Amino acid sequence: MKFIYFIVVTCLLIVSCETTPKKQNTTEGQIPKEVSLPELSQGETVEFEDSFCRIVNQDDENEMFNKLKIQAKKEGIASFELASDNEYVSLEKVDNHFLLVSLGTGGTRDLKAYNLKTGEKILEASSSVWGIETGEESGVFYIYLYGEETPPGIYWEEATKTWKSNTEIPENLMNDQLEQQKKEFEKRGFLTDGFPIICLEKYKFDINQRKVSGTGEYRWDYAQ
Secondary structure (H helix, E strand, O other): OHHHHHHHHHHHHHHHHHHOOOOOOOOOOOOOOEOOOOOOOOOEEEEEEOOOEEEEEEEOOOOOOEEEEEEEOEOOOOOEEEEOOOOOEEEEEEEOOEEEEEEOOOOOEEEEEEEOOOOOEEEEEEEEEEEEEEOOOOOEEEEEEOOOOOOOEEEEEOOOOEEEEOOOOOHHHOOHHHHHHHHHHHHHOOOOOOOEEEEEEEEEEEOOOOEEEEEEEEEEEEOO
16 A cells, blocks of 8 residues: 555656746846946937947047947947958937947948847948838848949930930840939939940849848939
8 A cells, every 4th residue: 555655646746747847047037237328528429229238439530430339238248349451330210139330421232240249240332323122021122233333324415415325235224224224314404425324134132041142123313
């Protein structure tokens, strides 16, 4: 009888051990502690702020160059700085935990993407123009890039009041969009001799996949 009782108790203990949830590691699911931020100094302005970080721009004395300071507001998130020796660094987009910045002040700029949590540079692209389009999912953007080769283009010849081509233009790019751009610039009335319009391919700037790839779509616009 004692033996049977011992077996029953043992079985109950085994079942109890298997069904009792294991305690989580104390570091898992723990709310990160707040980090106090420094007071803004002269020449510093807040470009972006949420519950996780603050991004501060600091111009130099001549406002020719600057520094972007990414300041973590919680433990476990990186604090880092972005600067260039010869280019101005501008905040373009904050998308979830991705940071997108551009280098330069003109119409053509280089783009760089960073992980806001770690400070790691994830992806970059050179010679982007015509702005940045937000994609269909987080971490995806669309841009237009100058390539190594001269892009298809036309220019305005003031002497003849006509458009001339300076490169060989593929037949598929001689489209309605080109004709619309011609009419639009003519309508604005500020055409000068040599005024250029070029055609560039649209690229997918995918931070998630760490990849910049062509889409096969093209756009005609003013050559910046």
